[in-house]
Amino acid sequence: MKVLIVGGGGREHAIAWKLAQSRRVGEIVCAPGNAGIEQIARCVPVAAEDIEGLTALAKAEQPGLTVIGPETPLAEGLTDAIEALGLKVFGPDKSCARLEASKSFTKAFLARHGIPTAGYREYTDIESLKADIGVFGFPMVLKADGLAAGKGVIIAEDRAAAESAADELMGLRTFGAAGDKVVVEEFLRGTEASMLCFVDGGAIVPMESAQDYKRIYDGDKGPNTGGMGAYSPSLLFDAAMERRVRECILLPTLAGFKADGLDFKGVLFIGLMLTDEGPKVIEFNNRFGDPETQAVLPRLKTDLAEIMLSALENNLSRTVIEWDGGVRTVCVVMAAGGYPGAYRKGDVITGLRDVPADIRVFHAGTGKNENGDIVTAGGRVLGVLGQGRTHEEARARAYEGAARISFAGAVYREDIGVVYSGFPHSRE
Ligand code: AMP
Ligand code: GLY
Numbered sequence: 001m002k003v004l005i006v007g008g009g010g011r012e013h014a015i016a017w018k019l020a021q022s023r024r025v026g027e028i029v030c031a032p033g034n035a036g037i038e039q040i041a042r043c044v045p046v047a048a049e050d051i052e053g054l055t056a057l058a059k060a061e062q063p064g065l066t067v068i069g070p071e072t073p074l075a076e077g078l079t080d081a082i083e084a085l086g087l088k089v090f091g092p093d094k095s096c097a098r099l100e101a102s103k104s105f106t107k108a109f110l111a112r113h114g115i116p117t118a119g120y121r122e123y124t125d126i127e128s129l130k131a132d133i134g135v136f137g138f139p140m141v142l143k144a145d146g147l148a149a150g151k152g153v154i155i156a157e158d159r160a161a162a163e164s165a166a167d168e169l170m171g172l173r174t175f176g177a178a179g180d181k182v183v184v185e186e187f188l189r190g191t192e193a194s195m196l197c198f199v200d201g202g203a204i205v206p207m208e209s210a211q212d213y214k215r216i217y218d219g220d221k222g223p224n225t226g227g228m229g230a231y232s233p234s235l236l237f238d239a240a241m242e243r244r245v246r247e248c249i250l251l252p253t254l255a256g257f258k259a260d261g262l263d264f265k266g267v268l269f270i271g272l273m274l275t276d277e278g279p280k281v282i283e284f285n286n287r288f289g290d291p292e293t294q295a296v297l298p299r300l301k302t303d304l305a306e307i308m309l310s311a312l313e314n315n316l317s318r319t320v321i322e323w324d325g326g327v328r329t330v331c332v333v334m335a336a337g338g339y340p341g342a343y344r345k346g347d348v349i350t351g352l353r354d355v356p357a358d359i360r361v362f363h364a365g366t367g368k369n370e371n372g373d374i375v376t377a378g379g380r381v382l383g384v385l386g387q388g389r390t391h392e393e394a395r396a397r398a399y400e401g402a403a404r405i406s407f408a409g410a411v412y413r414e415d416i417g418v419v420y421s422g423f424p425h426s427r428e
Helices: 010-020 051-061 071-075 078-083 094-101 103-112 126-131 159-171 239-259 292-299 304-312 391-404
Strands: 002-007 027-032 065-068 120-123 140-144 153-156 182-185 191-199 204-206 215-217 221-224 229-232 266-275 278-285 328-335 360-363 366-368 374-376 380-388
Touching: 002 010, 002 051, 010 027, 010 292, 010 304, 010 360, 010 380, 027 051, 051 078, 065 078, 065 304, 071 078, 071 094, 078 094, 094 103, 094 278, 103 120, 103 182, 103 278, 120 126, 126 159, 140 159, 153 159, 159 182, 191 239, 191 292, 191 304, 204 239, 229 292, 229 391, 239 266, 239 278, 292 328, 292 380, 328 391, 380 391
Parallel strands: 002 027, 002 065
Antiparallel strands: 120 182, 140 153, 140 182, 191 204, 191 266, 215 221, 229 328, 266 278, 328 380, 360 380, 366 374
16 A cells, blocks of 8 residues: 655654555655655655645545644644545645644534543734733733644733733734634643543544653743653543543543534544543543644554554554563654754765664754755754663663764754653643
């Protein structure tokens, strides 16, 4: 079977690498891919946002399965467009993609189905928003309703910060139409965790847990990024917490999809806050997380293509999904200097061949220059994955790999995998 993968980041490299091991997969085509994906797939220069171009590509290639990595093409209906060609797509359709593309849609879904989440209000004009500043006290959480590449959430510590957040979102329209509606939420205190689940009409199956590190600097300081590293399994999920998440969040979510006629097929990524009152949903994403996927998929024993195909047939509940419980992973992201702001591009990456074989390097923002050298081409450049029998061993291997690789301006956190007293994302 031929598989088409849409996207070109570390997540897509991990998906391509895993699918390449499938006994069902013969050829992989990736749009647009990157310099690492190119080593295992045929890359085609069609951007992940180019819905028409991707639809035409699917029509020409006739893949047996298309897997969509990033949120934007999902929100814009790429699944629907490719399904209309009579082809199979793993990834939610446009109506389900609202679960990530509109925070207001998701908050209404959670409220309607009694799923624990922060209290909220929504605003479509700046005057009413400003009149309500401090409605849930401070810090005040303000969110652009639409997609904003993970940057549309502002946590304002006081009234002045909230005023300027309101101006930024609705006055200056920093995030464009994404800020036409603003959701204000109660501030939740606790520890964050990511849970990725395979979903079809009859089942919601959590993958092994993972922990993401969102901030740019060590000690969880500085601005938010797409994610600077991850490890799996999470050290804060015990069996009791898993049971609670299943009962209070997963099962009501699946029932909610059914009740609302949402035929979700793909990966649901649940951002959780583990609070004193129990786990609460911070957000839904409707795709694999990046870099959580790079830490989680190497621990998957079951054929990934089989799982995806079974979800498309509503067969997940009858599919056995196995994980390698004896393996721990830590993925360290190497980013370009300046990220998450404006960053350098085109710097030659050296040392990739010196990385020991047990350490896997997933490419994210990489490309080739005219000499054929692998160069930086994005904010997050590489994900270096260490694996081991213990968490500490996996962590040591990841840093051993990162130390072998260099490019001008490279930055990475030294504390990926460190569990602080409290937890990495504790806000107390
Ligand atoms: P989101 O894009 O909705 O996941 O928000 C980005 C980040 O903002 C989250 O990962 C949390 O760290 C933080 N955040 C979002 N909503 C809340 C909330 N209601 N209370 C506390 N922190 C939040
Ligand atoms: N690592 C967070 C995300 O993929 O959105």
